[in-house]
Amino acid sequence: xxxxxxxxxxxxxxxxxxxxxxxxxxxxxxxxxxxxxxxxxxxxxxxxxxxxxxxxxxxxxxxxxxxxxxxxxxxxxxxxxxxxxxxxxxxxxxxxxxxxxxxxxxxxxxxxxxxxxxxxxxxxxxxxxxxxxxxxxxxxxxxxxxxxxxxxxxxxxxxxxxxxxxxxxxxxxxxxxxxxxxxxxxxxxxx
Amino acid sequence: xxxxxxxxxxxxxxxxxxxxxxxxxxxxxxxxxxxxxxxxxxxxxxxxxxxxxxxxxxxxxxxxxxxxxxxxxxxxxxxxxxxxxxxxxxxxxxxxxxxxxxxxxxxxxxxxxxxxxxxxxxxxxxxxxx
Numbered sequence: 001x002x003x004x005x006x007x008x009x010x011x012x013x014x015x016x017x018x019x020x021x022x023x024x025x026x027x028x029x030x031x032x033x034x035x036x037x038x039x040x041x042x043x044x045x046x047x048x049x050x051x052x053x054x055x056x057x058x059x060x061x062x063x064x065x066x067x068x069x070x071x072x073x074x075x076x077x078x079x080x081x082x083x084x085x086x087x088x089x090x091x092x093x094x095x096x097x098x099x100x101x102x103x104x105x106x107x108x109x110x111x112x113x114x115x116x117x118x119x120x121x122x123x124x125x126x127x128x129x130x131x132x133x134x135x136x137x138x139x140x141x142x143x144x145x146x147x148x149x150x151x152x153x154x155x156x157x158x159x160x161x162x163x164x165x166x167x168x169x170x171x172x173x174x175x176x177x178x179x180x181x182x183x184x185x186x187x188x189x190x191x
Numbered sequence: 192x193x194x195x196x197x198x199x200x201x202x203x204x205x206x207x208x209x210x211x212x213x214x215x216x217x218x219x220x221x222x223x224x225x226x227x228x229x230x231x232x233x234x235x236x237x238x239x240x241x242x243x244x245x246x247x248x249x250x251x252x253x254x255x256x257x258x259x260x261x262x263x264x265x266x267x268x269x270x271x272x273x274x275x276x277x278x279x280x281x282x283x284x285x286x287x288x289x290x291x292x293x294x295x296x297x298x299x300x301x302x303x304x305x306x307x308x309x310x311x312x313x314x315x316x317x318x319x320x321x
Contacts, residue, residue, distance in 0.1 A: 064320065065257055065291030093262055095288070105282050106295035109270075113288025117265050126285045185267050185307045187285050190242055 036180045038173055039141030041115040043088060043096065045076050045158045053077050056087055059108045060099045068112045069097050078160035079137060083129070086137050086160055098139045098160075100125045121182035122147070122161070122171065133165035134187045146174035230255075234317035239306040245317055246303040250275035255320035257291035258304035260312065264288060267307040275299040296321075 056075045060066060069075070070092045079086035083103050091097040097112040105127070113123045122138035129135050136154075138161050140147065147154040150167035163171070172181045233247030256270045270292045272281040276299050284292050285307055304317035 059293065063255065063291055063293050065289070068289060102282075107282065107293055109284055109286070109290065109292040111286035111288050111290040113265050114263060117287065121287075124285075124287060125290070128280075128283045184285070184287075185309075186242075189269075189271065189280055189283055190244075190305075 035120070036175070036178045037119050038121070038175055038180055039119060039143030041096075041118045042142045043118070043139070043159050044142045045078055045088060045160075046074065046090065048076065051077065053080070054087070056089065056099060057085075057101065057108070059101065060087070060110065063108065063110060065110045065112075068092055068095065068110065069099075070095075075099070076158070078139070078158040079162055081162060083164075084127075084135070084137050084162055086125075086139075086162075088139055088159065096123055096139065098123050098125055098137070100127075100137050102127050104130055121173065121180070124184065126166075126184070126187050128188065129164070131165070136163045136166050136171070136184070136187070137161070138163075138171075140173060143175045143177075144173045145176070146172075146179075148172045148174070228321065230318060230320040232316045232318040233302065234304060234314060236313070236315055238311050239304075239314050240311045241306055241309050244269075244303045244305040245314075246273075246301050247319060248301055250299040250301055251319075251321040252296050252298050253294075253300040253302050253319050253321045254296040255291065255293045256302040256304070256317075257289075257319070258317045259289045259315045261289075261315040264312075266312050269303070269305040269307050271303050271305075272297070272300045273303060275301045 054076050056072050068091050069089045071090050075087045075089035078088050085101040087099045089097045091112040094115055095112045096115050097110055100109045109125050111125050117123055118141040122140050124136050124138035126134055126136040139159055147156050147161040149163055149171050154161040154163035169187055170181050170183045172179050231247055234245040258268050258270055265287055267287045269285050271283040281297050282294055302319040306312055
């Protein structure tokens with residue numbers, strides 16, 4: 001074998017080794033670090049039979065942002081607590097909308113995000129309560145069966161959760177296939 | 192001098208009416224911005240850097256505040272109202288996506304919207320209504 005042929009075979013060998021190493025890394029470490037997809041953006045509560053209190057309140061439908069809701073008659077009440085009431089409704093452009101009434105403020109909020117948002121986290125609306133704590137009301141995919149923040153479990157029913165006096169800024173969403181932690185960013189005024 | 196005295200006298204006599212008129216104007220200037228219904232886009236099709244608040248810095252009896260990133264937006268943001276006079280926060284809400292909040296209404300508010308994501312994003316508009 002000539003010197004040139006030896007060099008070529010060494011080069012081919014090194015290239016093969018590097019390629020194998022890269023493939024192995026992608027198959028093991030790369031795949032392991034990929035965040036869990038929480039579901040497919042399905043919200044079962046939208047398919048349940050209509051109840052009398054599913055209708056969005058006038059305070060919500062009167063808001064200019066109500067135009068983001070594509071079918072108000074398809075809304076469903078997902079949370080009915082003394083401090084918060086919440087509804088889900090289909091939004092325009094494939095969005096999902098979460099409408100929240102905040103009893104303490106006598107106010108109403110609407111937030112709309114693409115349905116695919118639920119594959120990576122909740123669609124949420126947070127408030128600062130009377131004691132200065134942070135309460136989070138959110139909407140999650142059918143696949144999510146638990147929502148926790150710093151060990152504090154949220155009440156989860158009808159694809160919706162409420163977490164009062166949340167500690168920290170991260171939520172951990174649990175599914176049968178594993179969990180995913182989502183950082184909501186700061187939930188209090190910066191100043 | 193003698194000619195001026197009657198004019199001066201008339202001015203004295205008219206002063207209460209002028210005072211009333213000026214008072215009415217002052218009260219109107221104070222009340223009208225609060226009482227008139229209206230809407231205002233205070234941030235329009237511009238980038239908002241991370242954790243930067245935008246506002247119209249005009250006080251009204253605000254009852255509505257909205258942040259519209261645009262179609263397809265999933266970024267986190269804030270909507271809140273500050274008391275124009277003492278800086279007290281009337282309400283503070285965070286969310287992900289396009290959002291709006293309508294409160295019971297308080298006086299001397301200035302509305303703010305803020306990007307709560309780690310990077311700068313384009314915002315279609317933030318608007319308020321009262």
